[in-house]
Amino acid sequence: MVQQPVETALAAETDFLPLEGVDHLEFHVGNAKQAAYFYQSAFGMKRTAYRGLETGTRDRASYLLEQNRIRFVITAPLGGDSDIAERVRRHGDGVRDIALTVADAAAALRETVRRGAKVARDLETIEDEHGRVRLASIAAYGDVVHTFVERKDYRGPFLPGFTATPDEDPASRPTGLAYVDHVVGNVSLGEMDNWVRFYQDVMGFHVYQHFDDKDISTEYSALMSKVMAGGHDRIKFPINEPAEGQRKSQIEEYLEYNRGPGVQHIALGTGDIIETVSRLRGQGVEFLAAPDSYYEALPERVGSIREPLDRIRELGILVDRDDEGYLLQIFTKPVGDRPTLFFEIIQRRGSRSFGKGNFKALFEAIEREQRRRGNL
Ligand code: FE2
Numbered sequence: 001m002v003q004q005p006v007e008t009a010l011a012a013e014t015d016f017l018p019l020e021g022v023d024h025l026e027f028h029v030g031n032a033k034q035a036a037y038f039y040q041s042a043f044g045m046k047r048t049a050y051r052g053l054e055t056g057t058r059d060r061a062s063y064l065l066e067q068n069r070i071r072f073v074i075t076a077p078l079g080g081d082s083d084i085a086e087r088v089r090r091h092g093d094g095v096r097d098i099a100l101t102v103a104d105a106a107a108a109l110r111e112t113v114r115r116g117a118k119v120a121r122d123l124e125t126i127e128d129e130h131g132r133v134r135l136a137s138i139a140a141y142g143d144v145v146h147t148f149v150e151r152k153d154y155r156g157p158f159l160p161g162f163t164a165t166p167d168e169d170p171a172s173r174p175t176g177l178a179y180v181d182h183v184v185g186n187v188s189l190g191e192m193d194n195w196v197r198f199y200q201d202v203m204g205f206h207v208y209q210h211f212d213d214k215d216i217s218t219e220y221s222a223l224m225s226k227v228m229a230g231g232h233d234r235i236k237f238p239i240n241e242p243a244e245g246q247r248k249s250q251i252e253e254y255l256e257y258n259r260g261p262g263v264q265h266i267a268l269g270t271g272d273i274i275e276t277v278s279r280l281r282g283q284g285v286e287f288l289a290a291p292d293s294y295y296e297a298l299p300e301r302v303g304s305i306r307e308p309l310d311r312i313r314e315l316g317i318l319v320d321r322d323d324e325g326y327l328l329q330i331f332t333k334p335v336g337d338r339p340t341l342f343f344e345i346i347q348r349r350g351s352r353s354f355g356k357g358n359f360k361a362l363f364e365a366i367e368r369e370q371r372r373r374g375n376l
Contacts (some may be wrong), residue, residue, distance in 0.1 A: 015204060016111045016115075016204055017102075017108055017111055017112060017203055017204045017230070018102065018103060018231075019100050019101070019102060019230055019231035019234075019235055020100075020101040020102065020103070020231065020234075021100070021101055021231060021234050021235060022098065022099070022100060022101075022180045022183070022235060023071065023099040023100055023101040023147075023149040023151075024064075024071035024072065024073055024097075024099045024149075025071070025072055025073070025095055025097065025098055025099070025180070025183070025266065026062075026072075026073040026074075026075055026095070026096050026097035026099065026147075027072060027073070027074050027075065027093060027094065027095055027096065028075055028076070028077075028084050028087050028088050028091075028093070028094065028096040029074055029075070029076050029088065029093040030076060030088050030093060031076055032061050032062060032063055032074045032075055032076035033061070033063070033076075035074050035076075035093060036063035036065060036074045037171055038335070039065050039072060039074065040065060040169065040171040040172045040173075041171050041172070041173055041283060041284075042173075042280065042283045042284050042285050043067070043175060043177065043280065043283075043285070043343075044067055044172060044173050044174040044175035044176070044177060044279065044280075044283070045065035045066065045067045045070070045072060045172060045177075046065065046066055046067060046169045046172040046174070047063055047064070047065055047165050047169045047171070047172065048064050048065070048066050048157060048158070048164065048165060048169075049063075049064035049157045049158045049162040049163060049164050049165055050062065050063055050064070050162065050163055050165050051161045051162045051163065052078075053078070055161070055162070055163045056161075057161055058078070059077065059078055059079060059082055059084075060075050060076065060077055060078055060082070060084060061075070061076050061078060062074065062075040062076075062162070063075075064157070064158045064162055067174060067175070067177050067178075068177065068178040068179065069178060069179040069180075070177055070178070070179060070180055070268060071158075073097075073158075075096070076088075084096075087143050090143075090259045090260075091142075091143065091258050091259055091260070091262060091340070092257070092258070092336055092337070092338040092340060093336045093341070094258065094262055094263060094336075094340060094341050095144060095183075095262065095263035095266070095341065096143065096144065096145065097137070097144070097145050097146070097147050098140070098144065098145075098146055098183055098237075098263070099146065099147040099148075099149050100146055100147070100148055100149065100231070100235070101149050101150075101151065102148045102149065102150055103150065103152060104150060105123060105134040105135060105136045105148040105149065105150035106123055106134065106136070106150075108136065108148040108150075109122075109123050109136035109138070109148060112138050112202050112203060113138070115201055115202045116198075116201065116202050117138040117139070117202045117203075118138060118139040119136070119137070119138060119139075120137040120138055120139045120145040121135065121136060121137035121145070121147065122136060123135070123136040124136065126159070126160040126161065127160055128156060128160035128161070129156075130154055130155045130156030130157075130160070131153045131154040131155050131156065132153045132154060132160075133149065133150065133151050133153070133154045133159055133160055134150040135147055135148065135149060135150070135159075136148050138202075140185070140195075140198070141185050141187050141191075141195050141239070141261040141262070142185075142187075142258070142260045142261035142262040143260070143262065144185065144261075144262060144263060146203075173279070173283055174279075175270075175276050175279040175280050175283070176270050176271065176272055176275055176276040176279070177268045177269070177270055177276060177345070178268075178269050178270055178271060179268070179269045180266065180267070180268060180269070181236070181267040181268065181269040181344075181346050181348075182227070182236035182237065182238060182266075182267045182354075183236075183237055183263060183265075183266050183267070184237070184238045184239075184240060184263065184264045184265045184266075184267070185237060185238070185239050185240070185261060185262065185263055185264060186240050186241070186251050186254045186255060186258075186261055186262060186263075186264040187239055187240070187241050187261040188241065188242075188255060188260070188261060189241055189242050189243075190241065191241055191261070192224055192225075192226060192239050192240070192241035193226075195239045196226050196228060196239060199228040199230070199237065199239075200228070203230055204230060205228040205229055205230035205235075205237070206228070206229060206230075207226050207227070207228060207229075208227040208228065208229035208233065208236060209226075209227040209353060209354065210224075210225065210226040210227065211224065211225045211226075211354075211356060211359070212224050212243075213243035213244075215356055215359060216243075216359045216363065217243070217245065217363075218245075218360060218363045218364055218367060219246065220245055220246050220247040220249075220367055220376060221242070221243075221245035221246070221247055221248065221249030221250060221251075221252075221363065221367065222242075222243035222244065222245045222249060223240050223241065223242055223243055223249055223250070223251050224240070224241050224243050225238050225239065225240045225241075226238065226239055227239075227354060238354065240264060242255070247376050248370070248375060248376060250363065250366045250367070250370060251264075253339055253370055253373075253375045254339065254340055256375075257338040257339050257340050258338065258340045262340065262341075263341060264340075264341070264342070265331070265341065265342045265343060265344050266341075266343055266344070267329075267343070267344035267345075267346050268343060268344070268345055268346070269346050269347065269348065270345060270346070270347050271347065272347070273307075273317060273328045273329075273330070273345060273346070273347035274307055274308075274311050274312075274315065274317070276345055276347075277315045277316075277317060277330055277345060278315065280332075280345065281315065285332055286332060286333040287316050287330050287331065287332055287333065288316070288330070288331045288332070288333060288362065288365040288366065288369065289316050289365060290316055290318060290361050290362075290365060291361070291364075291365075294318070294361045295309070295312075295313040298312075298313075298319060301319075301321070301357065302319045302320065302321040302326055302357075303321060305319060305326060305328075305349070306349070307328065312328070315330070316330060317329070317330045318330060318355060318358040318361065318362065319358075320351070320353070320355040320356065320357040320358050321351065321357070322351050322352075322353045322356075324350045324351050324352060324353075325348070325349045325350015325351040326349050326350065326351050327346060327347065327348050327349065327351040327353065327355060328346070328347045328349070329344055329345065329346045329347075329355050329358065330344070330345050331343070331344050331345075331362060331365075331366075332344075332345075333369065339369075339370070339373055339375065
């Protein structure tokens with residue numbers, strides 16, 4: 001499967017928004033203490049800091065969870081009439097903020113607003129005894145925001161307002177998840193190119209790869225996707241929109257239950273997917289299953305790989321090859337009650353693509369679940 005990255009010449013020349021990487025992902029949920037426990041005990045995140053009533057924050061509780069380079073902040077409202085409560089009521093638990101590390105938050109805000117960004121949170125300097133952080137946020141699709149985090153003058157555990165929690169975390173069972181590989185957004189029919197332009201024009205990203213409904217279609221549904229990349233391609237945000245199909249597509253199901261656009265999945269990278277997925281399964285994470293026919297065709301489709309095929313098949317891991325190498329990936333079922341947010345676990349062996357050869361098997365697996373939910 002040959003997939004050449006599509007580059008626009010312009011993006012390489014002008015870096016008006018130097019981004020160091022994904023700083024953290026903040027989730028807004030109904031009950032942060034219990035949601036955090038799920039990510040600790042099932043995904044192996046370690047609780048490292050907290051803010052809430054005990055630390056002087058009156059309107060919300062947040063748990064900082066870390067594993068290698070991954071940082072999640074799980075936040076719940078403490079009252080029923082806040083913006084957070086309203087978003088949780090509308091969308092259910094989900095991703096509110098894909099925060100990006102920058103060297104200069106004021107410049108990031110100024111340059112993106114000049115290019116059409118909508119301010120979600122004005123530039124703010126917050127300080128404590130560990131130093132100073134500057135934050136500013138712009139609106140992205142749905143109710144998702146990008147916060148620019150300038151932390152070069154800060155030595156504390158995370159952000160001012162957070163207090164480090166004890167070193168031991170008895171709830172955490174590490175799984176080897178190491179970094180955020182990509183974060184995917186679902187937007188409404190006809191909106192993909194508007195958001196592609198947003199990431200190009202406002203944030204200086206470029207189209208890294210794209211897929212149309214011929215690449216991603218099954219008997220029932222289709223979708224289109226463009227992968228936007230920025231920060232020297234360290235940051236990848238694919239954007240999906242539904243395409244016309246016979247039945248309701250998985251993207252439409254998402255949009256219905258999320259009440260609009262939002263983050264569809266977060267892909268987390270590992271250096272040993274067999275070990276990681278074994279642990280995740282052992283800790284109760286549920287994954288989509290590929291049919292036997294997928295594994296029967298696999299050796300011929302991808303050639304020889306380093307991982308034992310019987311383990312790959314046992315664990316339900318998918319494999320795809322392109323001209324640079326191969327990748328291994330697997331998708332969880334939705335992690336909440338609504339069929340909205342899910343996770344991908346990915347290991348890259350040279351490949352920089354997104355598993356196009358697996359789309360059909362994957363979407364058929366999603367549709368089997370959709371049918372069980374009465375939504376196909
Ligand atoms: Fe993905």
